[in-house]
Amino acid sequence: MLSPIEGSRAVAETVARCRPQVVCAYPISPQTHIVENLSALVKSGRLAPCEFVNVESEFAAMSVAIGASATGARAYTATASQGLLYMAEALYNAAGLGLPIVMTVANRAIGAPINIWNDHSDAMSQRDCGWIQLYAEDNQAAADLHVIGFRLAEELSTPVMVCMDGFVLTHAVEAVDVPDQTTVDRFLPAYQPRQVLDPDAPVTIGAMVGPEAFTEVRYLAHANQLRVLDRMPELAHQFATTFDRDIDVLVSPYRCDDADTVVVALGSVLGTLKDTVDGLRADGMPVGVLGLTMFRPFPVAAIRTAVGPAKRIVVLERAFAAGVGGIVSADLAGVLPAGEREMYTVVAGLGGRPVTRDSLREMLAAAFSGRLAPLTFLDLDERLLRAEEVRS
Amino acid sequence: MSQHVRFYQTGSFAVGNRLLPIQARTVQSDPTRSNSLTSGHRACRGCGEALGARYVLDAAMRATGGRLVTVNATGCLEVFSTPYPETSWRVPWLHSLFGNAPAVASGVAAALKVRDRGDIRVLGQGGDGGTVDIGFGALSGMFERGDDVLFVCYDNQGYMNTGVQRSGATPPAARTSTTQAVGSAPGNVFGQGKSAPLIAMAHEIPYVATATIADLHDLESKVERAMGLHGARYLHVLVPCPLGWGSEAAQTIRVARLAVQSGLFPVFEAERGNVTAVSPIRHRVHVEEYLRPQIRFRHLFEPTRRADVIDGLQAIADRNIRRFGLLPGRRHEATVCYHAAGRQQPGQQDRGLANRTPGVRGPAPAM
Ligand SMILES: Cc1ncc(C[n+]2csc(CCOP(=O)(O)OP(=O)(O)O)c2C)c(N)n1
Ligand code: SF4
Numbered sequence: 021m022l023s024p025i026e027g028s029r030a031v032a033e034t035v036a037r038c039r040p041q042v043v044c045a046y047p048i049s050p051q052t053h054i055v056e057n058l059s060a061l062v063k064s065g066r067l068a069p070c071e072f073v074n075v076e077s078e079f080a081a082m083s084v085a086i087g088a089s090a091t092g093a094r095a096y097t098a099t100a101s102q103g104l105l106y107m108a109e110a111l112y113n114a115a116g117l118g119l120p121i122v123m124t125v126a127n128r129a130i131g132a133p134i135n136i137w138n139d140h141s142d143a144m145s146q147r148d149c150g151w152i153q154l155y156a157e158d159n160q161a162a163a164d165l166h167v168i169g170f171r172l173a174e175e176l177s178t179p180v181m182v183c184m185d186g187f188v189l190t191h192a193v194e195a196v197d198v199p200d201q202t203t204v205d206r207f208l209p210a211y212q213p214r215q216v217l218d219p220d221a222p223v224t225i226g227a228m229v230g231p232e233a234f235t236e237v238r239y240l241a242h243a244n245q246l247r248v249l250d251r252m253p254e255l256a257h258q259f260a261t262t263f264d265r266d267i268d269v270l271v272s273p274y275r276c277d278d279a280d281t282v283v284v285a286l287g288s289v290l291g292t293l294k295d296t297v298d299g300l301r302a303d304g305m306p307v308g309v310l311g312l313t314m315f316r317p318f319p320v321a322a323i324r325t326a327v328g329p330a331k332r333i334v335v336l337e338r339a340f341a342a343g344v345g346g347i348v349s350a351d352l353a354g355v356l357p358a359g360e361r362e363m364y365t366v367v368a369g370l371g372g373r374p375v376t377r378d379s380l381r382e383m384l385a386a387a388f389s390g391r392l393a394p395l396t397f398l399d400l401d402e403r404l405l406r407a408e409e410v411r412s
Numbered sequence: 413m414s415q416h417v418r419f420y421q422t423g424s425f426a427v428g429n430r431l432l433p434i435q436a437r438t439v440q441s442d443p444t445r446s447n448s449l450t451s452g453h454r455a456c457r458g459c460g461e462a463l464g465a466r467y468v469l470d471a472a473m474r475a476t477g478g479r480l481v482t483v484n485a486t487g488c489l490e491v492f493s494t495p496y497p498e499t500s501w502r503v504p505w506l507h508s509l510f511g512n513a514p515a516v517a518s519g520v521a522a523a524l525k526v527r528d529r530g531d532i533r534v535l536g537q538g539g540d541g542g543t544v545d546i547g548f549g550a551l552s553g554m555f556e557r558g559d560d561v562l563f564v565c566y567d568n569q570g571y572m573n574t575g576v577q578r579s580g581a582t583p584p585a586a587r588t589s590t591t592q593a594v595g596s597a598p599g600n601v602f603g604q605g606k607s608a609p610l611i612a613m614a615h616e617i618p619y620v621a622t623a624t625i626a627d628l629h630d631l632e633s634k635v636e637r638a639m640g641l642h643g644a645r646y647l648h649v650l651v652p653c654p655l656g657w658g659s660e661a662a663q664t665i666r667v668a669r670l671a672v673q674s675g676l677f678p679v680f681e682a683e684r685g686n687v688t689a690v691s692p693i694r695h696r697v698h699v700e701e702y703l704r705p706q707i708r709f710r711h712l713f714e715p716t717r718r719a720d721v722i723d724g725l726q727a728i729a730d731r732n733i734r735r736f737g738l739l740p741g742r743r744h745e746a747t748v749c750y751h752a753a754g755r756q757q758p759g760q761q762d763r764g765l766a767n768r769t770p771g772v773r774g775p776a777p778a779m
Contacts, residue, residue: 041526042519071522075515076553083512083550087483087519090506093526095519113508217481217504217520219532226484226507227494 022195027159027184030196031098031124032057034163036067037204038122038170040096041211042088044073044081048103049136050186051126055098078103082110082121089119090225092216094170096121100186101128104142108149111179115150115241117226118214120173120180122166123151127287127338128186129371137372138186140286140338143315144347150241152180152248153316155286157272159184159194161313164267167199168259170208175255176247177214185288187372199263207262245317252314270319272311273326275301279308281387282327284352285336286312289368289375293336296380307384312348320355327356334364334387336375345395362387368398438628439470446473446502448482453500454492458661460651460668461489461566464625465537468564468649469503471632475639476533481520482506485513485538485547488573488653489566511546513538514554517561525560533639534560540567540581544608548580551608555615555644562638562645565608568653576656580606583676584728585721586708588656593711602724609682612646616685619645623679625652626669630691634681650677658707670702675729678736692740693733699725 025033032054035043043062045055059074061067071088075081078099085095099107104125114121125143129135143153154169156162162184169180184190215223229237249270256269274294276282283293290311300307310326312319327333333356335349344350346365353363364387369375379399386392429437439445448469455462472480484490484507493500494507508516517536524532536554543551543565554561570588571577577590578600585599593599612620618641623631631649638645652659652667659667671677672691676699679691700722703709712718733739 042522044519069526069528071526073518073522073557075518076549076556079512080515080518080550080553083508083515084519084522086508086512087506087516087521088523089519090516091481091520091523091527093523095523109509110512117508217506219479219481219504222502222504224494224499224501224505226505227496227499228491228507229496233496 022197024193025159025196025198026053026191026193027162027189027196028053028126028191029057030159030163030194030198031166031184031190032061033198034166034204035096035122035124036061037199037201038096038167038208039067039094040070040122041093042071042073042085042095044075044084044095044097046075046078046081046099046103048078048100050128050138050190051098051100051103051124053190054124054126078106079110082107082114085121085123086110086114086117086119089114089121089213090117090215090217092211092213092218094174094211095119096123098124098126100126101130101136101142104146105130108146111146111149111151114179116237118177118244120170120177120211122169122173122180122182124166125181125183126186126190127183135371136186138188139370139372140183141370143181143183144339146181147316147347150179150245151316152178152245152314154180154182154269154314155312156182156184156189157268157288157290157311157313159189159192159196160265161267162189163196163198164259164263164265165313167204167208168255168267168269171255172248172251174211175251176244178244178248183287188288197265203263207259248317249314249319249321268311268313270314270322271326272313274309274311276308276310276326276328276330279306279328279330281305281307281332281334281384282310282330283307283334283336283384284310284312284348285338286315286348287338289336289338292375292377293380296377296384299377300381300384305384305388315348318351318355323352323355331360332362332364332387334366334384334392337365337367338369340367340370363394364392365395366392366398367396373399438467438632439474440467440628445470446478448473448501448503449493450500450502452498454495455488456653456655456661458654458664459488459492460625460653460664461539461568461572462492463664464566464631464649464651465489467625467628467631468537468635468647469535471635472533472535472562472639473503475636479532480504481524481532481534483508483513483517483520483534483536485536485542486510486573487539487542488568489537489539491573510542512550513542513547514561514563515550517563518554518557518559521560534562536561536563538563538565539572539579540565540569540608541571541579544580544606548608552611552615555612555617555646558617558643560642560644562635562647564647564649566649566651568651568656570653570656572653572656581608583725585712585725587711588708598711599708609646609648612648613682613685615644617644617646618642619681619683620648621646621681622648622650622677624650624668624672624677626665626672627679627691630679637681656708658710659705663705667702667705670697670705673697674699674702675733675738676702676725678732678738680736687736690736690738693738694740696733696739699729
């Protein structure tokens with residue numbers, strides 16, 4: 021049933037219905053509301069049995085999740101920004117150990133300079149750590165992706181990160197159909213660990229692996245990620261029939277079929293983009309939008325199909341790689357056959373700067389007329405730049 | 413089974429296993445013991461850490477009826493025991509990272525609790541680097557939450573696995589690969605020191621103890637005692653490292669014993685922040701006897717004898733002896749609570765190096 025609810029709360033309620041058994045919490049904006057809500061659910065007994073562990077750092081949060089998951093408990097935590105980077109070492113570890121932890125990342129910029137507002141720098145910085153990365157376009161998707169995330173994580177013994185834009189989604193009140201307990205229970209069976217620490221059948225988890233087998237371990241990790249791509253569409257189908265609503269799990273194409281220009285983006289900016297594209301279409305410009313729900317593993321086949329023969333790709337990046345430019349663009353350039361296609365990287369919305377329809381229209385008009393630079397920072401304030409130059 | 417009688421091993425004041433009833437002998441003398449850490453691992457000859465881990469785990473297995481899960485920090489113990497595809501562990505064993513073993517153990521404890529597996533107990537372990545330095549925040553968090561974990565630190569007083577670098581538990585003046593025996597103050601600094609057991613006591617957790625591999629009955633009984641309690645518990649075991657200390661492989665146990673007999677490593681038990689028992693020194697030795705068999709202290713004797721430094725170390729040992737009342741029959745200073753152990757009593761003279769050597773700050777470390 022649709023009802024207005026804050027994004028963080030919708031996620032907390034949904035996560036609770038996934039019956040996590042160990043929830044670890046360390047505060048950082050804009051993730052905090054999620055674990056606060058969960059703590060209340062656990063304390064009130066509405067989420068039971070569950071151990072809510074207040075830890076001393078994000079590094080400990082992920083470590084507690086690792087221990088819990090390896091001991092057969094469904095483990096969950098949430099973080100953002102500096103917290104995600106503080107976890108980095110443990111993130112690679114959770115993935116390497118094949119532990120199906122699910123974590124919400126309430127995306128936020130990384131300092132310095134310190135900035136609590138939204139962009140994708142945090143999750144993008146961890147794109148190669150071996151976690152599945154899913155990006156929510158709106159709060160309904162944010163909630164639903166957690167349910168699918170737990171199922172996928174546990175089926176394939178791999179950790180899943182659900183990314184939702186900080187503030188823009190976490191603090192926004194939207195109408196969301198929070199999945200109800202009975203339906204979630206039908207979709208998500210109890211956690212069956214691949215291997216578990218148990219005195220009755222002792223295993224050594226986390227052994228040291230030398231050069232003779234390390235490459236093979238990594239190869240298998242890659243193969244496992246590719247299995248995710250095969251499995252996801254089937255899970256999405258099951259989800260749709262169980263919950264009676266569709267969910268995009270790999271990509272979400274919008275008016276791409278006959279588009280000669282496709283704008284690729286992730287997360288909540290897709291709403292604004294679709295709106296803009298509707299306007300441009302009305303003006304006779306054949307533009308489409310391709311949302312990437314899954315960024316890791318990179319859904320290559322689905323992207324190729326969705327982009328089709330479009331001759332212009334504009335990647336709207338919400339993070340960037342200093343010294344190079346686009347992060348998503350680099351991945352796309354690697355998998356889309358070059359040929360006649362023009363590729364543009366547009367860095368937008370860093371540190372919470374609003375991405376407006378007007379700016380997007382202007383940028384796309386420039387792309388159509390061949391005036392767009394290969395790497396563009398949207399709405400760059402030249403006056404501020406000059407002022408800084410004078411100061412330095 | 414908790415054992416309150418103190419035993420002395422062959423070589424000191426012998427009450428050997430053979431003189432004891434079978435149930436009171438060490439776990440290691442029992443051919444049907446769990447053998448948690450099997451032989452064939454790749455530790456150096458005479459490795460104190462391998463010995464310590466074996467005693468600790470087998471004792472913990474006995475105490476828990478084999479219902480035990482182990483978590484291990486990165487370090488020698490992890491590396492020498494699990495070269496893929498082999499493992500030396502016959503207990504459920506998990507290694508994650510260098511700095512997170514206490515937190516991982518907390519996660520294991522939380523999972524066992526929520527899964528209603530209260531019969532299974534958790535033992536975390538790491539070297540002094542993993543425990544006293546990089547994992548210290550996680551350890552403190554685990555203590556403060558009171559998670560049901562026994563954490564054991566195998567203190568070989570350095571980062572041995574990466575090539576014998578200094579850790580927060582390295583004693584003053586010791587040579588390591590990052591505190592070389594050169595310059596006017598060779599070896600490690602004479603600083604404030606960092607006593608993990610005393611800091612653990614400051615958390616007022618149910619049980620904190622120190623032990624060495626020179627007294628197996630004591631070590632095992634402390635593990636058993638710790639396993640008989642719930643909540644966060646801490647055991648700090650001195651485990652000489654022949655490679656890093658430059659001691660003879662055959663002398664590991666003797667060196668550990670000398671650390672105790674000199675007063676440099678006080679052996680005690682504490683509950684909820686109060687010292688409840690100490691292992692008295694029966695045969696006191698000058699610190700020199702402990703320092704001499706170790707190459708890491710050779711620069712204190714060659715080319716010239718550094719009486720100033722040796723006296724400084726002796727002062728630390730003397731202070732430990734006073735603080736913890738390690739000499740039977742002698743009046744000792746307040747040892748009842750951790751506050752007293754770290755501070756000067758009014759009117760009490762500090763005979764530590766601080767008052768003697770110019771440029772050295774603060775009281776000398778406790779161990
Ligand atoms: C974050 C991190 N930094 C450094 C290392 C390298 N490292 C591995 S083991 C180790 C030293 C271990 O020393 P200690 O904990 O005292 O155990 P020991 O080997 O002496 O038993 C270090 C520095 C690491 N694994 N992780
Ligand atoms: S270096 Fe030291 S602690 Fe490490 S295995 Fe060798 S003797 Fe043991």
